[in-house]
Amino acid sequence: MQKPSIVKGTRDFSPEEMAKRNYIFDTIRSVYKLFGYKQIETPSMENLSTLMGKYGEEGDKLLFKILNSGDCLAGFTDEELLQKNSVSFAAKACEKGLRYDLTVPFARYVVMHRNEISFPFKRYQIQPVWRADRPQKGRYREFFQCDADVVGSDSLLNEVELIQIIDEVFSRLNVRVCTKLNNRKILSGIAEIIGAPEKVVDITVAIDKLDKIGLEKVNEELLSKDLSQEAIDKLQPIILLEGSNSQKLQTLKTSLAASEIGLKGVEELEFILAKTELINLKSELELDLTLARGLNYYTGAIIEVKALDVQIGSITGGGRYDNLTGIFGLPGVSGVGISFGADRIFDVLNQLDLYPKDSVLGTRVLFVNFGEAESDYILPIISRFRQEGISSEIYPESTKMKKQMSYADSNNIPYVAIIGENEKNSHMIMLKNMQTGTQELLSADECINTLRY
């Protein structure tokens, strides 16, 4: 006899949590489908050769590695083992690891299936990923990602479409959001203009902190990164960029006039903003230069979504990346994608209590069990109810009425059908509304009509 426990950083999902999560996943899924994205799934395990080196040194450490089956120590010499070098040991004793994100497995999928795929390939994928992070509040070792990407198309209409998808999903979920937009090329342009192209990361990291630490500290940080005072002065109008999106674009055009790549970034942003004007987004789309998300990864648009009514990090993000599949031998395939953060969206909906009532509905009616004669009579009736699409249960034992009612109660079953001897003889059903406490004597047909949504 052992006391059972759950792996730290992982979670069980109860029926209620599942209903809520399914509501979120179903919403995202149906919007993806509406925009023509097709679902794929990849295995939970990938060869470590596919995963290693794709997420930086820190990422390699966070991969869950699976010990080879069978005699996993057979191939080791005594010397190898006595070195006790866990990294080189794992490299030999483990061939497989758990998926760390959905992007690298997707890149592998595209390369391995390139002859079956008709490009541009619009795919979505909703699956768990695993990271050997130190467990902490709000950070899990197993969590779901909900990605959509288009690969094989350079068209900025894809960016426009993904922004539309974000808008539609959060509108359906009733979450007020602001979508922030930036472009990696503009960040490169800025660094170029101030004469420090190699400092693009330092500059962006510093600007990114504006909200938190204020302008003065940002400038201090820039100085500490060996940027000249002249360069920092040049940065000021860009850091303090204000006004409408088109005003910002005008300022940027002037500031970046001498940078080809910077102007290209402005042009891309202009295109995306102009096209979204044609389609009446329900939420705000804001040009935000402090957006630095995944800087070393993205090559064009950068997208991030903030919830307006809850203090929480970004709840969706994405962007354009060139050469997704180059590492697997298929160069020249550009991609752009987004990823909904299901766990944070779950938290937002919980905090704002935004789940529609019918998203958490379970059984509609419980038939009370008074004994074998009554339950024999009920079995064909409950079959008919189910045939009519009404989720129904009969309490399996003929225990005390009170226990059966309390089962209905704790399972949030809104109606209880009572068929005792009287009801049986008169072919009627006593239907009790558990919320109001009222009872009505109804025929089976009337009952079905009442119970239908």
Added chain:
Amino acid sequence: MQKPSIVKGTRDFSPEEMAKRNYIFDTIRSVYKLFGYKQIETPSMENLSTLMGKYGEEGDKLLFKILNSGDCLAGFTDEELLQKNSVSFAAKACEKGLRYDLTVPFARYVVMHRNEISFPFKRYQIQPVWRADRPQKGRYREFFQCDADVVGSDSLLNEVELIQIIDEVFSRLNVRVCTKLNNRKILSGIAEIIGAPEKVVDITVAIDKLDKIGLEKVNEELLSKDLSQEAIDKLQPIILLEGSNSQKLQTLKTSLAASEIGLKGVEELEFILAKTELINLKSELELDLTLARGLNYYTGAIIEVKALDVQIGSITGGGRYDNLTGIFGLPGVSGVGISFGADRIFDVLNQLDLYPKDSVLGTRVLFVNFGEAESDYILPIISRFRQEGISSEIYPESTKMKKQMSYADSNNIPYVAIIGENEKNSHMIMLKNMQTGTQELLSADECINTLRY
């Protein structure tokens, strides 16, 4: 640059395969819900202490073990490592493993959440499991299980309900099946009657082969297992049991008259068969004594489903097990459950081509892209189409018409909307039916009406 590969025994699922699998999962899920089962999910990883020793010695070997993160060799002495004992090494270097089935994690769930659960607890769970099997045709290292169980109720109405669920699922999937029913208590009774209660496994394994090897060989095998000729003679009427279910029950009642447990089994079967008569099953339910599934595990009813039109093993199975949670310190909780074999059902539906057309539908209409002016005009139109629930795409680049048409073709998009300069000026849409090749000039409203299912 590396050539990517996939882990042996695992699979990618293409959009078409996903649509077909979702059709199966959605069918099972909606029937489970209709019968009042609630969904839960448990983590992919469990502590190995939860998993080890639950699936027999062979099962322990088939568990995928996850190497501890960080310095996994730090705790080992030189001596321990030099023993090169992979089993004891893994026991120390791995704390976690991948879920092997859904039953043990469910038992853990029930014990850990027993104070939140209102029993009887009817739960379903559709998740992947992993087994380090040698990969071979039709056997995968990652596959989905679709389980439903009721725990905390001894009532045989639960068995009746699960048989109804099986009937409903396969009726919805249009798969002709026969559900076979047996009872562990009858098998025990038989062994008792012939004076060899300890031989119940040998007897059942032998009888199980009747179909394949014939009566004579079965009797030879029984002899070889040290059963007396007298015992084997007594077995003959049971092995050769024929006729309707009620005839079989009559024979068994006579044969098992002296065995209390055997008669209890007959009584249980009688109850289940009588109740299913009240609800008009669409498929056959057959008492089959040769059914021996999971003998050491089940304690009452044993259920197995065979497809009638495809040669394949059992496509669904289940049964009653007492004391599911005893191993985790919560005794006295009886359970009964079934598990649909999604992969085999997938094969059956493929072989019989039973997927309804609308189960694999993707994008409904592709808008051809003739350039920026036309696509600007299309963007609000396509938004409206999507608002009307019509899954729509615009080809992201204004490439050759032929290429765009071939994209529609290979993605099975049934309609293409063509809006060139003429259509734009007259506010009309040329809608091409890709199957018939016919084109019609329609207003946006007419188009939407045509495209709606």
